[in-house]
Amino acid sequence: MNISNLQKARAAYQPKLPAGLRGNVELHEGAPTQSVGDQDKIREQFPNTYGLPLVDFVPTDAKREYEAINLGVILSGGQAAGGHNVICGLFDELKRQNPNSRLYGFLMGPGGLVDHNYVELTADVIDRYRNTGGFDLIGSGRTKLEEKEQFDKGLEICRKLGISAIVIIGGDDSNTNACVLAEYYAKINAGVRVIGCPKTIDGDLKNDQIETSFGFDTACKTYSELIGNIQRDANSARKYWHFIKLMGRSASHIALECALQTQPNVCIISEEVEQKNMSMNDIVEYIAGIVCQRAADGMNFGTVLIPEGLIEFVPAIKKLIKELNDALSCDEETEEGKEKAAMLAALTDEELVAWVKKSLTAENLATLESLPEGVQRQLCLDRDPHGNVQVSLIETEKLLSELVGKKLDEWKEAKIYNGKFAPLHHFFGYEGRCAAPSNFDADYCYALGTSAAQLVANGKTGYMAIVKNTTAPAEEWRAGGVPITMMMNIERRNGKDKPVIRKALVELDGAPFKEFAAHREEWAKGVCYIYPGPIQYWGPAEVCDAPTRTLALEQA
């Protein structure tokens, strides 16, 4: 393996471990917990893993013997920087407890457990992946562990390998499923415990117990580096408006964090759009208004940050999409549905668009027709395998800049605006998911892995490993575990009531949004850009070790 100079030097980095995780620990247990909602229903579905206490680790000088155990680890879902360090932390603590313990990695996600694809992770392999980005050590995948059959297949391989615990590193859904698995194995006395770890760049897995999910720090810093570079370019060339879309699924945490780091002229927050019941036209007029004001001040340039999930938060478009999905759905189990499917399949694209338009209510038709023609066609024609509109295919950054351009043309006609509008487009996502972890993510993940190993060693199941007090120096972080059921409520998913970990959207009364809202007018008018630069691994602590602004504001 030919590796870069940075990788060589970075391999030697020893993640900073909280005092409470160095060596042997004592478990402090709190009072029994309750789920955040629907307590009776959650208790009923998780009789063995409900109501468990919060757990804190406290350092101890007491000697303790650990028996050798075998442990499995799984990476689930999208990549996030630091995943390898969770595994390294897990490995180091496991071997510290007993050098005869073994760690197995299941390959390409939860599917590896079900299909019995695995590899033993030994020191020579682990050492090549310390402080590296990506999930390529064992790969990841999106198979959902939800069915009894999968659980039983998993148990087979655990028995064969003598595995007594599985650590699942994933987002909210993967951790929900980890708990379902923990409950099932507890119920049948399988002798296999299950522990989760909070991963996602999207930042939507957080609550009273989880301060942040790993990968968010590195992804936001990488995107902010690029946004800062683009802003410096905008302010040098003084002739382009940059529309920058940012990954992050539904929630706008990434866009908000990047805005706090870089102070762009505009940042749209989906949760605010929904709460204020804004239409596309409202958003377009908001942006165009700022373009117009800056033009009047001689600044025909600027930056606009757009969260990936925006379009589904615009209430009118949400309604339109719902009606489009209904109009085009065909229940192929009925005669009527089959006939409809055949009828639709026989139409040309033009005819299909016309048919869709005829079938829409006047309100939704007006919404559809307010969009550029290309987007209209996309909404009518492109479906996923379930027949649903593929909203993620819409290039929101281009859609918005096109609509803003049209609005400005109208305003020019009306003599309200007299500037130049030259838009450029960017989408950042894959650029940051697999970056080498920042010191924060490297340290945080290593501590999470160590914590997970301690939860296992102390016989816990249905817990997620957590690390708190993360805005203090790593030395002072506090590690422990939270019962996964504590974070659950019942939500309607695909027409069924399901127990799930509550997803965290941006809270409009939270400190990060309030900070943004307090400054955005000033940022819109001036050149308040901040240029964060690339992630640094060596150098002053305030450059290398600072947490995200979101975390700092939330924990302040």
Place this chain on the structure above:
Amino acid sequence: MNISNLQKARAAYQPKLPAGLRGNVELHEGAPTQSVGDQDKIREQFPNTYGLPLVDFVPTDAKREYEAINLGVILSGGQAAGGHNVICGLFDELKRQNPNSRLYGFLMGPGGLVDHNYVELTADVIDRYRNTGGFDLIGSGRTKLEEKEQFDKGLEICRKLGISAIVIIGGDDSNTNACVLAEYYAKINAGVRVIGCPKTIDGDLKNDQIETSFGFDTACKTYSELIGNIQRDANSARKYWHFIKLMGRSASHIALECALQTQPNVCIISEEVEQKNMSMNDIVEYIAGIVCQRAADGMNFGTVLIPEGLIEFVPAIKKLIKELNDALSCDEETEEGKEKAAMLAALTDEELVAWVKKSLTAENLATLESLPEGVQRQLCLDRDPHGNVQVSLIETEKLLSELVGKKLDEWKEAKIYNGKFAPLHHFFGYEGRCAAPSNFDADYCYALGTSAAQLVANGKTGYMAIVKNTTAPAEEWRAGGVPITMMMNIERRNGKDKPVIRKALVELDGAPFKEFAAHREEWAKGVCYIYPGPIQYWGPAEVCDAPTRTLALEQA
């Protein structure tokens, strides 16, 4: 000004200055020089600045008094990391020579000289821009200094401000014009000298005297960081082909350098495409062949680097574009041309496409029709203000992936290929032009600025500041000046013979391309990805101070 922690810490960085530029220097002059081509014609056009000797600076202990002078500086053309450090080097050396000397910055490019827009650069301003990216200190612009009127207007403001020398920081064209200006001021005994500095991220301003242009190092390292991150993602998710277009105008230096830094599965080099007379279909089959081979080995993922200028290097497309430009051009100074323009303007888009197709030769029509419909329409309909096809609007990365997808569909039909092909697209350009300069660019630019100040102090004009031996530690770099005429030849531009600095394309018998060509088959087949990570400013020298691979290979 609210600045990032990185900026605060980085402001304290003292660029490493070659021994030969610390303090007073002695000038060593070589023999008279000749231009690289068309020597008689160049001599004839530059009687006052032709044939000057190369100049080296050698440190001396001799005391020397410098009189106070006023100096102007201009940033010309696209942004490149380090521009501010050239100005800082210039400022520091000027003030060292005589604290009463003054530095003026002309605003928003060469236009600032002509229009008399300027600002005095004082220590408090300069200190805020040390080691920062961007050109926002004084802005840049693309006004070309070519006309006597502009020169005379410039002289007016020089006289008013008592400026006796101008330093122009720009690419090949800007330096050509700097020499024309130097020649003119020399001819009329204006008492104003002109010195150039080699800037461009594109890397195409280099020759026997100029080892590299500044900004290339930082831009390539920033793009390589992102390509590395994407490759790590590709290798973790194992399901996407990433098509990545890279800025760099005509030449493929950036794509080649990024390929050497990251070892992607495919990198297309425009100069090779032209030399081998490859068609679009040849390129598409080359890429599809690699996709196919990797699929057979179970790897439905990979990366493809594409230089921005590719499409104009495909001989068949070059011919097509030429004929399109001819077919659609209307000489509005003739009756016939006016009639044609009116006729074309009256056509609908559909009619115009049909008319264009009818007017093409069979060969060019076949080339046009081999492209996706959207691109065909773009080529027929989108014109710049001069009536020319706007090749730069074509999203080559999407065009190629679409054609590769079609080819794979054919091969699937023919049972040659049986994989999955899911392409994603990226274009990197604005992300790297204004990044904070790497240590290399910070040091190199500071030395160039210092060198320029020495050339001025020693009465030189028509020179470009140079720094050589740049693969050695900065301490050992050698500074001096090269007569700009030495790098010139005559080229046909817009129908006229013009003296210009010869642009450097990728040489297929040069060390960088040979290194790439020797390894690309291995890179195509395997997972040889290198992940360079973000630019580092503190830490081990091999991480922070390494020059580009191109430079290292060329100077080896």
